[in-house]
Amino acid sequence: MRISISKAFWTVIMALIGILFILPFVWMLSTSFKSEADVFKFPIEWIPKHWNAIENFRTVWSGQFVRYYWNSIYITIATTVINVFVCALAAYGFSKLRFWGRDAMFVLVLALYMVPPQASLVPQFLLFNWMQLIDTHAGLILLNSFSIIGAFMLKQFFMGVHDEYIESGKMDGAGYFRTFWQIALPLIRPGVATYAILRFIWTWNDYQYPLIFLKSKELFTIQLGIRLFGDQYGDVYSLMMAGAVSAILPLLIIFAIGQKQVIEGISLGGVKG
Amino acid sequence: MKRTKNSVRLSMVARERIAGYLFVAPLMLGLLVLTLIPVIGSLLLSFTNWNFVAGMGAMKFAGFDNFVRLVHDSAFVKSLVNNLIFIITVPITMIIALVLAVLIDKHVYMKDAFKVIYFLPYISSIVAVAMVWQVLFHPSLGPVNKTLMSLGIDNPPKWLADIDFALPSLMMIQVWILLGYNIIIYIAGLQSIPKDLYEAAEIDGANAWVKFRSITLPCISPTTFFLLVTGIIGTFKIFDLIQVLTQGGPANSTTVIVYELYDTAFNQLKTGYASSMAMILFLICLLITGAQMLAQKKWVNY
Known part of the structure; x- marks a missing residue:
């Protein structure tokens, strides 16, 4: 199967738009893993430096x-x-x-x-x-x-x-x-x-x-x-x-x-x- | 001999009839008690001045007073206007959805993955999604404004807390939620277009734009029409997003009919007055459906 260049181009473009589109979900997930002090750090830490996931979810689930x-x-x-x-x-x-x-x-x-x-x-x-x-x-x-x-x-x-x-x-x-x-x-x-x-x-x-x-x-x-x-x-x-x-x-x-x-x-x- | 055969057949018909009634009975009873009678109730209550907590004795016939009051009720008029403004989200969502649907349908790899990505907001709970946007739009600390400020915009809008930006913010979130739904419906519409139409056009030397304008658009006009009508009716029913994010504020700038209805009925306990709002809502939905029936023949090219 040949890969069509135009199809690959549009796939990349759509993927970029798609990422932008689900960014709120990514932010939600990443924030739920952070400690409160890091939530509003800017630039945004998409992958938390200090993981606080277990504590957060434990508090929520109690x-x-x-x-x-x-x-x-x-x-x-x-x-x-x-x-x-x-x-x-x-x-x-x-x-x-x-x-x-x-x-x-x-x-x-x-x-x-x-x-x-x-x-x-x-x-x-x-x-x-x-x-x-x-x-x-x-x-x-x-x-x-x-x-x-x-x-x-x-x-x-x-x-x-x-x-x-x-x-x-x-x-x-x-x-x-x-x-x-x-x-x-x-x-x-x-x-x-x-x-x-x-x-x-x-x-x-x-x-x-x-x-x-x-x-x-x-x-x-x-x-x-x-x-x-x-x-x-x-x-x-x-x-x-x-x-x-x-x-x-x-x-x-x-x-x-x-x-x-x-x-x-x-x-x-x-x-x- | 003949007679018994006849009576057997007759009893078969009678039995099927009874069975039929029993099969549809649960749904019909449910709709009777939970929809038909309540709608008639709304109509009757809309002509009364009543607070249900005060009991049946306190009910007063008010004629058309409630409806006259509605016209002069600035909050209700504002909610009507906001609902009308909200309609703009429908064509915006549809245009973006159509472009993305064409791309997903024909021009990309991993179609299914894209469908899932764009569909996620639609299946997610509005309350959870609204909470996320509330934080993203936080006036001073939120990522949206931090990003804007880092791009050199010194006084970014306060979004949901801003009297001028609250409604547009909600509309943007609404587009974000409904886009995936519109894309899925459009893709289904695109897939029902016969391929030989495009092949014939290619033989005639039509370019992509001509094909889109003279084949795709007319062929999916039933889908467009469907999305437009259900979309407009949908904007008149909008409630969850408003209730969670702004409660109609700041200063009534984001109130909508259903929010006014809810607030009047269950916070202010004005049962009769709220019912007259319910009737207006019903009337609007009825008018849109009526207009749809009239327009369908004129607009939709099969």
Whole structure:
């Protein structure tokens, strides 16, 4: 294979722009390893002269931080599982089952997609207040469990499944749920994985709902936690950056594993939120 | 014989119908309770003067008072204007993204690595990312201003703490966050353009610019349109970045509709008034979607 000069040239240019682009991340990581005295040294010490990484992360990871982390992990996993299941059920119903009013219902779902989430925020709060779901994890999980975009995406995948598979399930005497669970769902596993990864990322990063619906500090998620942390350690930037690194880390791991799925999922139809 | 067959078929249809309702029921119920009823609730509340803490008895019908007040509320008007200014980030992001997408798609090695690099800000948590920018933009100690000062600029702007620079700073961060998303969508659009179009143009002796202008641009116009519309709607929903970095300040210079709504509803506890803001937000999103439907036929060349 010949290396094209123009291609190599553009690769170098793009790499330079790319470095500039992720510089904030590099700075964050490098600062989280430094002792506080070196944070604002100029010119910037990209590779710290005095390593303070272990002490920084130990300080961050003592106290409440572990709790916030744990809260986020289990809320995110529970939300993702419930959300994917609810969306997959609806997607299957809308694409593979015939029933009266199906298309009308789907149009309603489409119409509701136009409603910005914040337009329903205040009555949602009043409703949850009345149902005593404010300041509970159950309430937070419930808020993120229903997604129109998820139903759209999974419906697209189900439409790619041939009806013969579904019919064969019926022939074998499997009920509707078993056909869905044991035949249709496994066939769209890559699609489910794509959506689940996106949902995980979106839920982990959710800030608005926890901010409004959680009051007690011990219930906080990591996003509220690092915010609080910022207030607490206000001027200790090395610790703040260690906190930020910790909050992003699970996303980087998930993204590293499912990078292809995430990018494919996003390209699929431009899904967002 | 025939009758039993018929009744079996009928019961199959009935069973499938029941199954269908059961499959869509969880999502439909969720949307009913968490979206449809609350939106109607917002509409009704927007005509009241009410603080929910005071209880149902304190609710007063106010007619269109809230909406009249909104027009004279300088903070709300400011937030609307800021939202409109924020729209500029959409075309800026799109233009940079298109250039980078063309380069990544055709002209570089290690495509996937570039996609990942530009996508990182989009998947990272906004709170964490905002904290990093807050320190980078620190007026006296931050690396950005230290660099500027070392380049000979004596009085660099105070960025997020500066009444004139706070909004542009936020807009810059917004572009940085959304660029990767736009690139990914554009690359998907570019890959759907048939290769033989370019080959035909090459036979006709078209240069790179002509090919870009008369093949690439028209062919990706649906993608452009999609990014433009979702991007504009997205700027009206912006909240996290503002709440973490500036809380609308300094002096309301960075407040946006959703931030005003949040502050009015949950800090000032003006439930009715906040609902009227929610309705304005809803109306704006509805108008943009309506305009999209009208414009789609005119603009998009397939």
